[in-house]
Amino acid sequence: MTTKPKIALIIGSTRDARFADKPAAWMLKQAQQRDDLDVELVDLKDYDLPLFNEAASNKWMPSSDPHALKWQEKIAEFDGYIFVVAEYNHSITGALKNALDQAYVEWNRKPMGYIGYGGVGAARAVEHLRQIGVELAMVPVHGAVHIAGGDFMAVHPMGANAEIETIEDHLIPAATDMLDDIVWWANATKAARG
Template identity: 40%
Template sequence: MTKIGIILGSTRPGRRGQAVAEWVAKVGAEQVPGAVFEVLDLADFNLPILDEPQPPAFGKYSKEHTQKWAEAIDGFDGFVFVTPEYNRSVPGVLKNALDFVYNEWNNKAAGFVGYGLQGGARAIEHLRLILSELKVATVRSQVGLSLFGDFTITNPTEPGEFTPGAHQAQTLTTMLEETVSWAQALKPLREGA
């Protein structure tokens, strides 16, 4: 079975990402055979600002929290990043988590589900650049969720109800299928590493 980690890229109280990540996992389980999907919530790892004395590429992790994160990332064949867009980029907590480890990301595939005023498009573009440096192959298809079209928001200080448009499930399924296919295609590289 191909294992895909769904990385919930925000830890902010009242975040919308939890409902989105659960939707990704549900659609994946229902529509994409041959793969298992598991949500990795950055809030569960409680990573501080990068505090390892050696560069991550050396793989000499001295902190228990880093070792726990490295083990989690190493256990997956690919990833789906669920990210909001903060100030035209990714949340700091997500960038920090990406920077903590290196080899554990290599030769894996990734897809994206962004959300925000512009569907998280700029956050996704930044993630593509970051992940290329970590040797992660990113698929072309992506899901962009609009705060106005895919969420019912009655109070701007609350996350509102996640109500994705009908077309979003098909876009998500396509992206998940591509991510799983690429993760499977990259398996010989991971095994040879």
């Protein structure tokens, strides 16, 4: 019997004024409409991760901080990940980078996808995240969702603050492609890890 891959939708911003909740809720809805994966929202705000301060990555030795251990246990539950990506100065948030650094073996040989938002749809941050994923032995998928330009201003609170459904006809093809990639690679890597 084949079980559906379990995918984490990780909110990569912890700011009180973050926009991430809106695209995360939309992406969660898209994933939940499918019958070929199970998805769970994972919010970095819920983990209170300290700045990485271990003697080494858990690739080389076990972590000691209880917050890091809790995070590693959570991340280990999943067969793949979709990151909700903000772009800060052409890269990902410090909170997301720290969360990525707090684990290693838990990320290995699992796919990663992206929904990014901002002026250029977090394209530069997503590209940087792909490079980080390669170093963590992850499988960056080709597909990504980018909420950019006029679409971003249509749904952002500093713009028209409309619901994402008002622009989703621009996003659904990319979301479908990315979710298809995640499912295919999650099933392939899960079988290979088994």
